[in-house]
Amino acid sequence: MIEFWTLAIAAVTALACALSGTFLVLKREALVSEGLAHAVLPGIVIAFALTGNRTSPLLLVGAAAMGLVMILAVQAIRRTGVVDPTASLGVVFPALFSVGVLLTSLELAGTHFHADCIIEGNLALAPLDRLELGGRDLGPRAFWSVSAALLLVSCFLLLLFKELKLLTFDGELASSLGFRPGRVHVAWLAVVSFTVVASFEAAGSILVVALMIAPAASAVLWVNDVRHVLGLAAVLALASAFAGHHLGLVMDIAPAGPMATSAGVLFLVSLALAPRGILMKGRARRRALAQMEVDLVAARLEPGQPRDWESVRGELGWTTKRFGGAVSRAVSGSAVVHDTGARTLHLSPGQAQR
Amino acid sequence: MIHRSSREHSTEPLALDVEGLTVTYGKEPALWNADVRLGRGALAAVVGPNGAGKSTLLKAALGVVPRVSGRVRVLGEDPARRRRLVAYVPQRTSVDWDFPTTVLDVVMMGTYGRLGWFRRPGRNERALALGALEQMELADLAGRQISELSGGQQQRVFLARALVQDAEVYFMDEPFAGVDAVTEQSIASLLGHLAQRGKTILSVHHDLATVPRYFEHAVLLNRAVQAVGTVKEVFHRGNLDRLYGGRVPADVPEFAST
Ligand SMILES: Nc1ncnc2c1ncn2[C@@H]1O[C@H](COP(=O)(O)OP(=O)(O)O)[C@@H](O)[C@H]1O
Ligand SMILES: [Mg+2]
Numbered sequence: 001m002i003e004f005w006t007l008a009i010a011a012v013t014a015l016a017c018a019l020s021g022t023f024l025v026l027k028r029e030a031l032v033s034e035g036l037a038h039a040v041l042p043g044i045v046i047a048f049a050l051t052g053n054r055t056s057p058l059l060l061v062g063a064a065a066m067g068l069v070m071i072l073a074v075q076a077i078r079r080t081g082v083v084d085p086t087a088s089l090g091v092v093f094p095a096l097f098s099v100g101v102l103l104t105s106l107e108l109a110g111t112h113f114h115a116d117c118i119i120e121g122n123l124a125l126a127p128l129d130r131l132e133l134g135g136r137d138l139g140p141r142a143f144w145s146v147s148a149a150l151l152l153v154s155c156f157l158l159l160l161f162k163e164l165k166l167l168t169f170d171g172e173l174a175s176s177l178g179f180r181p182g183r184v185h186v187a188w189l190a191v192v193s194f195t196v197v198a199s200f201e202a203a204g205s206i207l208v209v210a211l212m213i214a215p216a217a218s219a220v221l222w223v224n225d226v227r228h229v230l231g232l233a234a235v236l237a238l239a240s241a242f243a244g245h246h247l248g249l250v251m252d253i254a255p256a257g258p259m260a261t262s263a264g265v266l267f268l269v270s271l272a273l274a275p276r277g278i279l280m281k282g283r284a285r286r287r288a289l290a291q292m293e294v295d296l297v298a299a300r301l302e303p304g305q306p307r308d309w310e311s312v313r314g315e316l317g318w319t320t321k322r323f324g325g326a327v328s329r330a331v332s333g334s335a336v337v338h339d340t341g342a343r344t345l346h347l348s349p350g351q352a353q354r
Numbered sequence: 355m356i357h358r359s360s361r362e363h364s365t366e367p368l369a370l371d372v373e374g375l376t377v378t379y380g381k382e383p384a385l386w387n388a389d390v391r392l393g394r395g396a397l398a399a400v401v402g403p404n405g406a407g408k409s410t411l412l413k414a415a416l417g418v419v420p421r422v423s424g425r426v427r428v429l430g431e432d433p434a435r436r437r438r439l440v441a442y443v444p445q446r447t448s449v450d451w452d453f454p455t456t457v458l459d460v461v462m463m464g465t466y467g468r469l470g471w472f473r474r475p476g477r478n479e480r481a482l483a484l485g486a487l488e489q490m491e492l493a494d495l496a497g498r499q500i501s502e503l504s505g506g507q508q509q510r511v512f513l514a515r516a517l518v519q520d521a522e523v524y525f526m527d528e529p530f531a532g533v534d535a536v537t538e539q540s541i542a543s544l545l546g547h548l549a550q551r552g553k554t555i556l557s558v559h560h561d562l563a564t565v566p567r568y569f570e571h572a573v574l575l576n577r578a579v580q581a582v583g584t585v586k587e588v589f590h591r592g593n594l595d596r597l598y599g600g601r602v603p604a605d606v607p608e609f610a611s612t
Contacts, residue, residue, distance in 0.1 A: 026453060081380070162474055166463055170449045173515075176416040176442040176525075177467035178434065224454050224499045 003249075005127035009143050010241040010255065013199045014211050016150040018237030019157065020195045021212025022230050023188065025220065027168045032071060032189070033212040036196040037205040038093035039070035041100025044197065049103075060145055060197050067193035070096060072186065097205075121204025121256045124248075142202040149198035156191050157230070164188060165226050207256040211237050214263035221274035236266050293326035298335050298347060306344035367430025369394045369523050369554035370415065375424030377407070377414045384410045386578040388424070392556060394522075397549035398571035399559040401589075403598055406576045408558040409445060412525045415556075416442055428523055438467055441521035443512045445528055451500050457511055458483055458496040464518030486514040491540070506537035513544060524548065526557040530564075542568045562602065565589055 024032050043066025047059045074092050077083055083091075126142040138144065157164070167174040167181035174181040192212075199208045219232035244259025251258070271277050300312050313323040327345065330336035337346050370392040377385040385407040392398055400408045413419040415426050417433050428436040441464070458480070465479040487493050490510040495503070503511065509529060516524060529541055545555055545568060556573070559565060565572060565585060572589045574580040574597050581588035594602045 028450070159472055162466060162469070163471070165455075166466055169453045169455065169460070170444065170463065172413065172418050172444045172448060173442060173463060175418040176437070176440065178437045179466070179471070220454050225456065225459070226454055229454050 002127045005140050005143060006123055006255065007242070007245055009126050009140060009146060009202050010123060010245055010259065011238055012143065012146045012150050013203050013207075014215075014237035014241035014259075015234050016146055016153050016195045017199055017203075017208055017211035018215040018233040019150075019230060020153045020192045022216040022219070022226075022233050023164055023168055024192065025213060025216035026226065026229070030213045030217070032192070033196065033209050035071055035074060035093045036067045036193055037200070037209050038097035038100075040064070040067040040193065040197045040200060041205075042096055042103060043067050043070075043100075044200065045100055045103040057145075057148075060148075060194065063197040064190065064194040067196060068186070068190045071189055071193065121200070121202050121207055121254075123202050123204075123255050126202040145198040146202065149195040152191050153195060156188065160184060160188075161227075203259075204256050207260045210260035210263045211240065214267045215240065218267045218270035218274070221270045221276045237263070240266060290326075290329060293322070294330045294333060294335060297323075297326050297330050297345070301336060301345055301347040303347040303349045306339060306342065306346045309338075309343040309345055312345060366394065368392060368427065369396060369429060370556060371425075371427040371430075372411075372415055373425045373427075375411070375414055375426065376422045377410050377419060378422055379419075383422070383577060385414060388575070388579045390415075390556075390573055390579060390582055392554055392571065394554055395549055395552045396571050397545060397555050397569050398573055399557055399565050399569040399585075400573045400575055401559060401562065401565060401597070402575040408575055409527050411573075411575060412442070412527055412556065412558065416440065416525060418442075436523075438519075439522040441516040441519035441524045443516045443524070443526040443529055446505065446508050446512060446531060448527075451503070451508060453500065455500055456496070457492065457498045457500060457503070458487065460500055460511055461486055461514045461518055464515040467519060482518050483514070486517040489517060490514040490544075505531075506533035509533050509541070510537065513541065521553070523554045524556070526555065528558050528560060530559065530561060530568075538564075545569075562594065 021030075021033055024030050040063050043063035044059065047062030047066065050062065051058050070092070077092070127140045129141050131138045131141040131144050163174070163179050163184050166177075166179060167184055171181045174184075196208055196212075199211075203211070215233040215236040216229065218236050219229045223229055223232055240259055240263035243262040244257075245255045247258035247262070248255030272279055274280065296316060297312065300315060301307060309327070313320065316323060318326070327336065327338055331338045334348050337348055339345070368391050370390060372388055372390040375385060375388040375390075376383055388407075388411060390411070400411060402408050410419060414421045414424075415428075415433065417426075426433055428440055433440060461483040462475045462479050464486070465475055465482055469475060469479070484493065484496060487496055490513055492507065492510055492514060495507065495511075500508070500511070509532070513526075513529060516526070529545075530538055533541065542564075545557070549555055549570070557569070559569065566589060569585055571583065572585050573582050574588060574593055576597055580597055581593050591602070
C-alpha cells in the first residue's frame with residue numbers, strides 16, 4: 001500500500017509539474033521554475049510559522065503567494081534595467097533559498113524539514129503523513145496537495161489554453177486584442193507557484209525543476225503543436241516517475257534522484273534522436289546534400305544527348321566515388337539514364353522540364 | 355483651449371485621431387507629443403530613423419504600451435472599445451518562430467478577438483483562416499511548421515492573420531522588411547486593395563525610395579511628429595533632410611514635384 005501511494009504521489013506530481021512547466025519552456029522562461037523552487041522555501045517556512053499548522057491548506061496558498069511575489073519582484077527588478085538580468089536571478093534566488101535553509105535549521109516553530117529533504121524531498125516517507133478528516137483517514141496529505149495542483153493546472157489549461165498560447169507566442173497581439181497578457185501571465189505564474197509548493201515537500205527542489213523543464217524541453221523536439229507538446233511532456237514525465245521509482249527500489253535509494261535522472265536521460269535521448277534533434281538534423285543535411293549532387297549532375301545533361309561519364313565528372317571536379325554515388329542515386333531516382341556499355345549519361349525524357 | 359469644433363462638424367469620425375501622445379520607457383521620451391490624424395481609407399507610411407519611436411507610435415495607439423499623456427481615438431472611440439475594428443501586424447522579428455505551431459494555427463489567432471475569452475476556435479474560424487491564406491497565396495503552407503518558413507512567408511502569414519481580423523484600421527510594423535521583390539509587390543497591392551475598400555492603414559516603412567509608390571500619406575517621425583500629410587505635401591527633400599539630419603541617400607527621388 002505504501003508503494004502504491006508513493007507511486008501515486010510521484011505520478012500526480014510528475015503530471016502537474018510537466019503540464020505547468022510546458023508554457024515556461026515555450027515562453028523561454030524555464031529559469032522561473034528554478035527561481036520558484038528556491039523562492040518558495042522561505043515562503044513555506046514563514047507561512048508555517050504564521051499558521052502554526054502544518055496541515056492547513058493555507059500553508060500551501062501562503063507559500064505559493066510568497067513564491068509568486070518573489071518572481072514578480074525579480075521580474076520588476078529586471079525591467080528597471082539597473083541589474084543585469086542573469087545576476088538578478090543568480091543573486092536573489094540563492095539568497096532566498098539560503099534564508100529558507102537558515103529558517104529551517106533554526107527549527108522555527110518546530111518545522112520538520114531537513115536540509116537534504118529540501119533538495120531530495122521525502123517521497124518515500126510522504127505516504128506515512130496522512131490527511132485525516134473527522135477521524136477518517138483520507139490517504140497521504142501529499143497526494144491531496146499535488147492532486148489539487150494538478151486539478152488547478154488542468155482547469156487553467158482547459159479554460160485559458162487559447163489565451164495562454166496567444167500570449168506566449170505573441171504578447172503584443174494578445175494585448176491589442178484585449179486579452180490582458182500581463183494579468184493572465186501572472187495568474188498562470190500563481191498556478192505554477194502553487195504547483196511548485198505542493199510538489200516541493202514530497203519531490204524536493206531538484207526533482208520539481210527536472211519534472212517541469214525536462215519533459216517539455218524533450219517534447220518540443222518531437223512534436224509540432226502545443227497540444228501535442230503538452231501531451232507528450234505528460235507522458236514523458238510519467239515515464240520518468242515510474243522508471244525512477246523502479247530504479248529507486250532496485251538500487252535501494254530514495255526515488256527522487258533516479259526520477260530526475262530518468263527525466264534527464266529521456267531529454268538526452270530526445271536531443272539525440274528526435275526529429276528536431278542532433279542526429280536527424282545531421283541526416284537531413286546529408287540528404288539535402290545528396291539531392292543537390294543529383295541535381296548538379298542532372299543540370300549538366302540533356303535528354304537524348306548522351307555525354308561521356310568521365311567528362312561530366314571532370315566538369316564537376318568530384319572524385320570517382322562521389323560522382324559514381326551521385327549518378328547511381330540519380331539513376332535509381334530515374335532522373336538520369338546511365339548507359340553502362342558506352343559509359344555515357346543522359347537525362348531521362350521526363351526530367352527535361354526540371 | 356481645445357478647439358474641436360471643426361472636427362465635430364464633419365459627419366464621419368476620423369479613422370485615427372492621435373493627440374499629444376507621449377510615451378517613455380525610461381528617462382527620455384520615446385514619443386513626444388505626437389499628433390496624427392487619418393481619415394478613412396488613408397494609406398499612410400510612418401517614416402523616420404532607427405529608434406525614432408515608429409513602433410512605439412503604433413503600440414501606444416493600440417494601447418500595447420502605456421502612455422504618459424495624450425489621447426487616442428479610433429473611429430471616434432477609445433481604442434479599447436474598438437478592438438474588433440483594429441488589426442495589428444507586429445514586427446516579424448518580435449515573435450519566436452520556433453514556437454511549435456502551424457501556419458494555419460497562427461492565422462487563426464486573428465479570430466481570437468472575435469471569439470473573446472474562453473471560447474475556442476472551431477470550423478468557422480478555420481474556414482476564415484484558410485480563406486485568408488488563399489488570399490495571401492499561402493494555402494499550400496497551411497499545415498507547415500512555422501519554423502520552416504522563409505522571411506517573406508512569415509510576413510505573409512502575419513498579413514493573413516490581420517486579414518482574418520477583418521478590421522477597419524490596420525497598424526503594420528515594417529511589413530516589407532526582409533521580403534523578396536515578388537512578395538513586396540503582392541504586399542503593396544494588398545495594401546492598395548484594402549485602402550480602396552475604405553480600410554485605413556498606418557504602416558511603418560523603412561525604404562524611402564518606395565514610399566511614393568506604395569503610400570498616399572506620410573507621417574515623418576523623430577520622437578516628435580515633424581510632418582503629417584499626403585506624400586506630395588510632406589515627403590520632400592527638405593523635410594527628409596531635417597528628419598534624417600542631412601543623411602538621406604542621394605537616390606531618393608525628388609517627390610514634391612511629382
Ligand atoms: N521595451 C522597451 N524598453 C525600453 N526602451 C525601449 C523599448 N522599446 C523601445 N525602446 C526605445 O524607445 C525608442 C524608440 O523605439 P522604437 O519605437 O522601437 O523605434 P523605431 O521603431 O522607430 O525604430 C528607442 O530608443 C528604443 O531603444
Ligand atoms: Mg521599430
